[in-house]
Amino acid sequence: MPTVSIKTPAGKAAGSVDLDAEIFGIEPHVAVMHQVVNAQLAARRAGTHSTKTRSEVRGGGSKPWRQKGTGRARAGSIRSPIWIGGGIAHGPKPRNYAEKTPKKMINLALRSALSDRAADDKVVVVDSWGFDKPNTKAAKAALAALGVEGRALVVVGRDDDADVVVRSFRNLPEVHILAADQLNCYDVLVSDYVVFAADTVPGSAVATAGVAKATPSDEEAAASDGASDTSDEEE
Numbered sequence: 001m002p003t004v005s006i007k008t009p010a011g012k013a014a015g016s017v018d019l020d021a022e023i024f025g026i027e028p029h030v031a032v033m034h035q036v037v038n039a040q041l042a043a044r045r046a047g048t049h050s051t052k053t054r055s056e057v058r059g060g061g062s063k064p065w066r067q068k069g070t071g072r073a074r075a076g077s078i079r080s081p082i083w084i085g086g087g088i089a090h091g092p093k094p095r096n097y098a099e100k101t102p103k104k105m106i107n108l109a110l111r112s113a114l115s116d117r118a119a120d121d122k123v124v125v126v127d128s129w130g131f132d133k134p135n136t137k138a139a140k141a142a143l144a145a146l147g148v149e150g151r152a153l154v155v156v157g158r159d160d161d162a163d164v165v166v167r168s169f170r171n172l173p174e175v176h177i178l179a180a181d182q183l184n185c186y187d188v189l190v191s192d193y194v195v196f197a198a199d200t201v202p203g204s205a206v207a208t209a210g211v212a213k214a215t216p217s218d219e220e221a222a223a224s225d226g227a228s229d230t231s232d233e234e235e
Helices: 030-044 103-119 136-145 162-169 185-189 216-234
Strands: 003-007 013-018 123-126 152-156 175-179 193-197
Touching: 030 103, 030 185, 103 123, 103 185, 103 193, 136 162, 152 162, 162 175
Parallel strands: 003 123, 123 193, 152 175, 152 193
Antiparallel strands: 003 013
């Protein structure tokens, strides 16, 4: 079972916490993480791109010139796709890019991402931030004291103090703030460090994160779904 030291915002030790092995101690499933991240990024696309076909472009109702005798190629409309200003052939139209992803795969991908960060000692647990009021300078100093470098994912709860923490970190460009019940595979993977408050660690008694534990059968089912989807793509 992985164990992480609990630290104060000043970087001093304040105990330790045993991380749930089913969330932070599994073998990362790369194929499932890849599929879930692709689906998540695809769902972000607006899909509002649109081009006009020859039937939607204004004009071109009459034949430009007679069929024969001009020496030029025959033409029926100035809105043909081969004409400048004409319609677009096979151009993009509005569509929905969202993909259906089984919940077991989403859950396995998140646990795989958290396990990967825990294996690299990139999971940091803070007892409490202790901000009386929003203070970006103190937030930046706290991350430096904790040894957090690069892009950091700061996980907060939904209590009254969370607003102060969010307002303290939100002006730091290298910090992404996320509620504990919104943890997802993509945000974990794009962050160098994942910083939890003690009450937001998934699997703890007081945690609010929506990371469900899975039975071995659930993991096998999710893995088999990912493997079958991957084989379908290869075919």
